[in-house]
Amino acid sequence: MSDAAAGPLDGLLVADFSRILAGPYATMLLADLGAEVVKVEGPRGDDTRSWVPPVHDGVSTYFLGINRNKRSVALDFADETDAALARELARRADIVIENFRPGGLAKYGLDYDSVAAANPRVLYASISGFGSGEQGRTLPGYDLIVQAISGLMSLTGPADGEPYRAGISVFDVMAGMHATIGLLAALHRREETGRGQHVEVNLLSSALSGMVNHTSAYVAAGVVPYRMGNSHPSLFPYEPLPCSDGELVVTAGNDQQFGKLVDVLGVPELADDPRFAKNPDRTARRDELRPLLVERLSTRTTMEWFRDITAAGIACGPINTVDQGVAFAEGIGLDPVVDVGPSGASVRSVRNPITLSETPPTYRLPPPALDEHGAEIRRWLGEEPSV
Incomplete structure (x- = not known):
């Protein structure tokens, strides 16, 4: 058959x-x-x-x-x-x-x-x-x-x-x-x-x-996760941040990546700031760090920052509609x-x-x-x- x-x-x-x-x-x-x-x-x-x-x-x-x-x-x-x-x-x-x-x-x-x-x-x-x-x-x-x-x-x-x-x-x-x-x-x-x-x-x-990490937080540590919008409970930055014309999802999965990110943003001193040098500190002080990053990001467009941040090897991305997501995949040859x-x-x-x-x-x-x-x-x- x-x-x-x-x-x-x-x-x-x-x-x-x-x-x-x-x-x-x-x-x-x-x-x-x-x-x-x-x-x-x-x-x-x-x-x-x-x-x-x-x-x-x-x-x-x-x-x-x-x-x-x-x-x-x-x-x-x-x-x-x-x-x-x-x-x-x-x-x-x-x-x-x-x-x-x-x-x-x-x-x-x-x-x-x-x-x-x-x-x-x-x-x-x-x-x-x-x-x-x-x-x-x-x-x-x-x-x-x-x-x-x-x-x-x-x-x-x-x-x-x-x-x-x-x-x-x-x-x-x-x-x-x-x-x-x-x-x-x-x-x-x-x-x-x-x-x-x-x-x-x-x-x-x-x-x-x-x-995964949310159920593990409870099962392994007794911590009940809670709703954080687009924020991540264990990483910062790892969320959408506003640029001059829209929002860009910006990530820094470790301290080295954070150093590269702030270098591209033109504020390399933040990587040495003891408040933000380590991921646990950045996560705990996200309300202090966020406005400093937004101040820089808001000076240029989403796609301008997307180009420069990805060129530095840091993951980021615009928030697309489904048609734009398909077009993006086509654009990179998938x-x-x-x-x-x-x-x-x-x-x-x-x-x-x-x-x-x-x-x-x-x-x-x-x-x-x-x-x-x-x-x-x-x-x-x-x-x-x-x-």
Whole structure:
């Protein structure tokens, strides 16, 4: 069935029973790396097909952004014929990914235990909001809910304002990446043992892991982080600072970098000032140091300072809109956009961020219409599998 170019995961079959974001993002990463992904949708399709605006040619750009390189088949698990086809797909698959509520697939014979009984080599990934434990399994999980419960929102927004959600579904994406990492680790283990295993990822655990220094502050030191706007709790400067025409994010990750920064700004004496010579001192006295830096930065434009500060080897950057971010990536030669599909009917998509020197990601199929490959897949599942 595959028309995949050779990739590092070429020859692997993925049965994708996931919906919305975390699971589909994971399966798109696998598909880009050469896996054959069959996206199984309910009769009404993946929820994100209806999450509009914006749209491209009448199709949700949300859906388009996470479903390339897949084939779609619509199956109604409540229909025994369709459920049997889904079970056959899972039996043949190397990888199964699902994000139903824990236990929700058992009545269809599509839970891990049922699938593994028929397919002992299967790598089966379950993504949930709060895990499969007795209490967590009853809680529906959406990224926004996990942003609230995990504590992320308490860290996001103005220091004297309300908590904010992150501008993207950060924990859905993170959980998708964690699931991918877990599956690749399990795949390596299967090469040694011949046995599959169950990979479980939940959004809350991904969140607590992904908040790294903030959760570590509490777990290791009993310090509860608090909302600081754009400031960093352990570094200064490491935030937007105003120039004559806008704000520039300015960073100094260590004392040497701070010395280079103030030299470019024309105030080299600040590096020897005992109030600011060491990072802990700069962080503690940020309210004293900030106006001294702003006084210099406000004399020139954002892009003038960007040019000179980066030339000195110090990281900084303008606060761009998304279109400007894409343009910036294009300007430095990253080629962030790819066209997926035949000429004249292609869809522009964001390039897979992984670069492999020998087996790079490929872009073979545009995001599918609902049940676009249904007849082909049903016919294939009805055939005797080749040995």
